[in-house]
Amino acid sequence: MIITVVGIGLIGGSLALALKQNGFAQTILGVDRNVQHANRALGLQLVDQIVSLEKGVEEADVVILATPVNAIVHLAPVVLDLVERQIVIDVGSTKERIMQSVAVHEKRGRFVGTHPMAGTEYSGPEAAIGDLFEDKCTVLVDVDKSDPDALGKIQELYKSLKMNIVYHESHEHDIHTAYVSHISHISSFALALTVLEKEKNEKRIFELAGGGFSSTVRLAKSNPDTWVPIFEQNRDYVLDVLDEHINTISKFRTLLIKKDFDAFHKMIQQANQIRKIVK
Amino acid sequence: MIITVVGIGLIGGSLALALKQNGFAQTILGVDRNVQHANRALGLQLVDQIVSLEKGVEEADVVILATPVNAIVHLAPVVLDLVERQIVIDVGSTKERIMQSVAVHEKRGRFVGTHPMAGTEYSGPEAAIGDLFEDKCTVLVDVDKSDPDALGKIQELYKSLKMNIVYHESHEHDIHTAYVSHISHISSFALALTVLEKEKNEKRIFELAGGGFSSTVRLAKSNPDTWVPIFEQNRDYVLDVLDEHINTISKFRTLLIKKDFDAFHKMIQQANQIRKIVK
Numbered sequence: 334m335i336i337t338v339v340g341i342g343l344i345g346g347s348l349a350l351a352l353k354q355n356g357f358a359q360t361i362l363g364v365d366r367n368v369q370h371a372n373r374a375l376g377l378q379l380v381d382q383i384v385s386l387e388k389g390v391e392e393a394d395v396v397i398l399a400t401p402v403n404a405i406v407h408l409a410p411v412v413l414d415l416v417e418r419q420i421v422i423d424v425g426s427t428k429e430r431i432m433q434s435v436a437v438h439e440k441r442g443r444f445v446g447t448h449p450m451a452g453t454e455y456s457g458p459e460a461a462i463g464d465l466f467e468d469k470c471t472v473l474v475d476v477d478k479s480d481p482d483a484l485g486k487i488q489e490l491y492k493s494l495k496m497n498i499v500y501h502e503s504h505e506h507d508i509h510t511a512y513v514s515h516i517s518h519i520s521s522f523a524l525a526l527t528v529l530e531k532e533k534n535e536k537r538i539f540e541l542a543g544g545g546f547s548s549t550v551r552l553a554k555s556n557p558d559t560w561v562p563i564f565e566q567n568r569d570y571v572l573d574v575l576d577e578h579i580n581t582i583s584k585f586r587t588l589l590i591k592k593d594f595d596a597f598h599k600m601i602q603q604a605n606q607i608r609k610i611v612k
Numbered sequence: 613m614i615i616t617v618v619g620i621g622l623i624g625g626s627l628a629l630a631l632k633q634n635g636f637a638q639t640i641l642g643v644d645r646n647v648q649h650a651n652r653a654l655g656l657q658l659v660d661q662i663v664s665l666e667k668g669v670e671e672a673d674v675v676i677l678a679t680p681v682n683a684i685v686h687l688a689p690v691v692l693d694l695v696e697r698q699i700v701i702d703v704g705s706t707k708e709r710i711m712q713s714v715a716v717h718e719k720r721g722r723f724v725g726t727h728p729m730a731g732t733e734y735s736g737p738e739a740a741i742g743d744l745f746e747d748k749c750t751v752l753v754d755v756d757k758s759d760p761d762a763l764g765k766i767q768e769l770y771k772s773l774k775m776n777i778v779y780h781e782s783h784e785h786d787i788h789t790a791y792v793s794h795i796s797h798i799s800s801f802a803l804a805l806t807v808l809e810k811e812k813n814e815k816r817i818f819e820l821a822g823g824g825f826s827s828t829v830r831l832a833k834s835n836p837d838t839w840v841p842i843f844e845q846n847r848d849y850v851l852d853v854l855d856e857h858i859n860t861i862s863k864f865r866t867l868l869i870k871k872d873f874d875a876f877h878k879m880i881q882q883a884n885q886i887r888k889i890v891k
Contacts, residue, residue, distance in 0.1 A: 450819075452823070472820075521883075522879065523857060525883040526882060528792060528853075531853050538890075543730055561876055572869065575861070575868070581809070582802040585854065586858065597840055597843060601801055608833045611817075
């Protein structure tokens with residue numbers, strides 16, 4: 334099988350590595366508008382060859398769109414225009430707008446919307462990791478709109494990566510990822526900014542940053558070129574959960590002001606319930 | 613050397629393990645008001661023997677106070693009352709109130725206030741880890757008030773754990789740990805509560821929780837019995853940084869409401885500066 338990866342960064346590059354390593358693909362073609370990215374991806378042997386978008390689609394069995402989500406919205410219908418028998422998937426972190434972009438396309442059946450829920454705070458071809466996806470969850474959306482053979486092949490692809498497949502409607506996916514993933518990023522960005530603002534002495538942050546701070550601000554290193562389009566597309570759901578988050582932090586402030594440490598204790602106990610869910 | 617650890621949880625237990633393993637201590641005596649904790653610590657071989665506080669102080673060369681910080685404030689002067697030649701240290705996450713509790717004690721010189729900046733989200737004797745402290749930073753406070761021999765011995769103790777020692781005034785320590793450590797915990801507690809509130813379907817959180825969410829809510833599993841006394845003692849500095857944090861998150865909200873994604877991008881780029889400090 335020939336797989337073409339469009340956008341060879343953290344996610345696209347990791348898919349390229351893993352699908353070649355596990356034998357699902359014999360050949361990986363790479364497409365990247367950024368020439369430096371493309372050359373580095375080739376140098377790192379993430380892809381066998383760099384090709385144009387047109388050639389990449391023509392020669393592929395499966396085309397994977399792994400650019401930032403704003404680019405996917407433009408690319409998805411353009412790529413479907415070029416498709417005969419090929420299957421096209423995207424791996425974006427939002428789904429509703431992307432699925433709308435192909436909703437009435439005559440080749441809609443060849444498209445499968447997916448979101449493999451894995452990543453790190455790093456980006457670019459160098460960030461690619463062969464086992465990034467193992468034992469993680471991937472979401473497939475609006476699967477009744479995809480041709481059965483296309484869907485079947487993509488299920489095989491994700492199973493070859495040892496991923497657990499779950500099925501959502503696209504808007505439902507966006508709500509839940511706003512709750513579970515996108516809000517974590519804003520919380521982490523804000524924490525980093527707060528500490529950088531209050532603690533002007535960077536050496537002191539470095540000294541005092543134990544494992545706790547490091548893990549809580551880890552996501553604050555994430556690339557704005559990836560994340561701003563996600564927040565743009567998922568704005569309404571993110572705003573909703575962000576309001577709840579600000580209210581909750583404000584409750585902690587109110588209890589500190591009132592010195593109501595019994596209620597503070599109870600809130601921490603409630604927060605501890607996350608132990609049941611996240612190991 | 614005989615070391616007595618008072619409070620054999622995550623920190624006390626980890627110190628006991630490490631100081632026995634590296635040969636700094638020949639014997640570790642354990643004191644714990646909680647009989648179950650004491651028995652489990654003995655069963656796990658964190659300590660050689662469980663003794664009373666009085667016997668523990670009498671037989672020790674160094675006494676380590678590793679209880680929650682509210683208990684340290686009460687214990688520190690009581691333990692100093694029992695001291696002849698022994699050295700007493702505490703390992704609490706706040707310093708100002710603890711140092712005040714011994715400030716005018718006639719044995720003040722035998723006390724060294726310390727804060728090894730290491731931990732996990734777990735607690736109790738089972739959470740003890742032998743290499744918890746390696747390559748981490750430990751803060752020693754108000755060291756001009758300690759006898760030189762006591763200070764020297766405690767510097768040796770932390771060097772034997774391969775820790776980097778930094779020196780602060782106690783109030784300065786509390787300001788900086790509010791900025792770097794304590795605010796991370798509130799942010800994480802609030803994130804866990806927000807997600808638990810919005811996402812009533814726990815299976816969905818489990819499915820969608822990638823590495824990002826897990827690392828950002830990790831601290832939300834922390835024990836309220838440890839953390840409420842820290843927030844109580846460090847309330848004013850925590851309130852100050854919490855205000856800044858709420859303002860910062862609110863800025864992200866405002867930019868989303870206004871759809872000002874250029875400014876949103878700039879804020880993320882600023883947050884990315886944390887890369888320079890936290891690897």
